[in-house]
Amino acid sequence: MSENTQTPNPPLWLAVLATAMAGGMGWGIRGQYGHETGAMIAGVLVSLVLVFLFCPNNRSIHVVRAAALGTIAMGFGGSMTYGQTVGLTHDSPLIGNWAAFRWGMLGLAIKGGVWIGFAGLFLGIGLGGKRYRPFEMFLLMLGMLMAVVFGWWLFNTPHDPDNQRLPFFYFSDHWQWEPGATLKHRPEIWGGLLTALVSGILYAALAKGDRLARNLALWGMLGGALGLPLGQALQASNAWNPGM
Template sequence: MRLGDQIARAGFVALAVGLGWGIRGDFGHNVGAMYPGAALGLALAFVSGQRSLFRWMPILAALSALAIGSGGTMSYGLLHGYAQADTFINYSYGFLTLFLQGSAWGTFGGALIGLMLERRPMRTSDWLGLGGSILIGGWLIGFLVVRGLGFQINPPRNNSSIVFMGAAIGQFIWLACNDRPTGLRGAFLGYVGFGLGMAGGRLLGNLANVMQGEFGFTINHWNVMEVSCGLIGGFIYTMGMVNRAYPDPPKEKNIDLASVFGIVFVLGLIPLWHRVTRIDPEETLSSWADQLSAAGVADPNAAASMTLRLLDGSCVLGFVGVALWLWIHFRGILRGAALPVLWLSGTMLLFQNLNALYFLLPPRDGYVNMHHVFWVLLALMVIYAAIARPSPSEVPEAAEGGPRFAWRRWIVGTLAAFAMIVALAGAINGEATMASANTRWPAWSWRDGPFPGRAPAP
C-alpha cells in the first residue's frame, strides 16, 4: 500500500470519528460516545477494501461502540481546565492526565477490533480471562491509587478514570501474555491514538481561544477539542491497522445472527437511544421555544413542535438505513461498504442539527459555527467514498510471514509527540486560556476571580 493511499484511507476514518466525537460533545456520557466508537469500526472496515472486513463490519462497529462508549462514565472536565492553565505544573499535569484518560477511552475499542481479526479465534475461556484481567486491573489500580495513596485525579469529581487506566493495564498484560498480536496492536494504537487525540485536541482548543482573542472572532473551543480528538485518534489508529490482510469471520450461523444484531444496534438503536435518553420532550420544547422566540421566529411553539417531529423522523431514518445495510450485507455488495458509515454520520448530524436548532436560528456575526464544519467533514467523506475504490492489502500479519509491528518507533514517536504538545502549551497558554482554567496548585477555579497572587484586571 502506497503511503499516500494509506494516509488518504486514514484521513477518511479521521473525518468519520472526528465528526462523531464533535457531535458526541452535545450529548455526552456513554450513549454519546457510542457513535464515534461505531464510526471507527465502520470506517476502518470500509477503507480496508477487504471483503473479510466487510463481513466483519457490523460486529466490529457494535463492539467498538460499546467499548468506547463505556468511557463516557469518566469525568474529565477539570482535566481540561488544568490543561488551560498558564503555570507549567498545572498544564503539564492536565495534558498528562488527558493523555492517560483519552488512552483509556480508546484502547478497549481498539483491542476488540483487533481481537476479532486474530488468526486464532477467541474462545469463551479467553473472553473470561480477558474480562477478569480488565476487572482486576481496574480494581487493583483504583484501590492502590485512590484508597492506598489517597490520590484524587480531579477532586471533587469521581475517580473512575483511574479505574479505567488500571483496566487498560490489565488488558495489555493479558494480551501480551496470551499471544494476541493483532489485539495487542489494536489496543496499543487505540491507546496512543486517542491519548494523543485528547491531549492534542486540548492544545488546539487552547490555540482557538488565543486566536479568537487575537483576530476578533468567537468559536466553541470545546468543539474544536472534541473534533480534533476524533480526527487524531481515528487517523493514528487506521495508519497502524489498515495495511494488513485479515481473515474472514468463522463460518458459523451465529455470526450471521450477531451481524443482524450489530446492524440494528448501530444504525437503528444508537440514534433512538439518543432520542430516548438525551431528549426530554417537555423540557426540550420549552427550551427551543424560548430560543426561537428570542431569535424573532413568528410562532416559536409551532416551530419547536415541528422540530421535535423531524427529530423523531431522523430516528426513523436510522431504521431505513438498517434495512438497506441488511440488504447490502447479506447480498455481499462490497461496493456498498461506505453506506453504513455515511448513513450513520448523516443521521446523527441531522439529529444534532435539529436539536441545536441549526436550521432555524440566524447566524451570529463573527461567530465560527462548528455546525458548518460538521457538514464540511461529512461532505469530504462523501467525496472520498464517491471517488475511492480501496483495494485490499496483501500484507500478511507477522505470524503469517509479514513484517513485525514497529513497536520501538511507535513508542518513541508517541513520547516525542506528547513532549511537543507540552512544549507548545508553554508558548500558547496564557491569559486567553486561563480565562476558563482550573488549577490544582493552588486549588483554584476561573469562577473564583483572579488567580491567587495576581492583581485584578483593570
C-alpha cells in the same frame, strides 16, 4: 478475521483522513449525549470506516462483530471524567498557570491513551483471526473487572474532599489550583481502566498470541495520548491568547 482472507491495502492518507472525519463527526455528536453512550457514537463510526476499508471481502458477521467490539470498547472511556481536566488547561482563573496547564495535559494524555487503547484492543480482538470463545470472553471480562477495582483502589483513592484527601495522581480541579473556590471534586476511574487495559493486552499478547490486538491497543494508546492533548492545545491557545 479469517487467516486466509486477502487483506486490502488502502492508501494510508485515505485511512487517516476517513477515520479522522468519522471520529470528528462522532465526537461532535457525542456532546449531545455524553458519557458511555456518546462515546460509542464515535466508536461505531470509526470502527465501521476501518472494517470497510481493510476488510471489504470478509463475511458480514465478522465485520459486524469487529465493529461492535470496537464500539463497545470506545464506550468504556466514557466512564472517565475529563471536563475538569480540560479546564485545568484553559479555565479563566488558571490562565497563565503553567503548572496547572502541564498537569491537565498529562491527565489528558493518560485518559486519552486509556480511552483509545481500549478501542484498539477490542477492535483487534475482532479482526485478528484468533478465536475467543464466549466463556473465554466472559472470564476475560471478569478478570478485567477485577483489575478495574484494583487499579481504582491503587490510583484513584482516597477520595475524601471534605477532609482534603485526594489521590496523588488526581487530574481534576481542586483546592491546590483554585484556593477558596467552591468546587465539585470529581471521583476518577482512569487508574482502574488503565489496569484493566494492561491486563487485557497481556492476555491477548501472551495467552492468545494475538499480535493485531496487542498492536492496535498500543498504537491506540499512543494515538490517544497524543491526540487529546494536541487537540486541547488548540483550544487552550485560543483561551490563553484571545487577541490572536
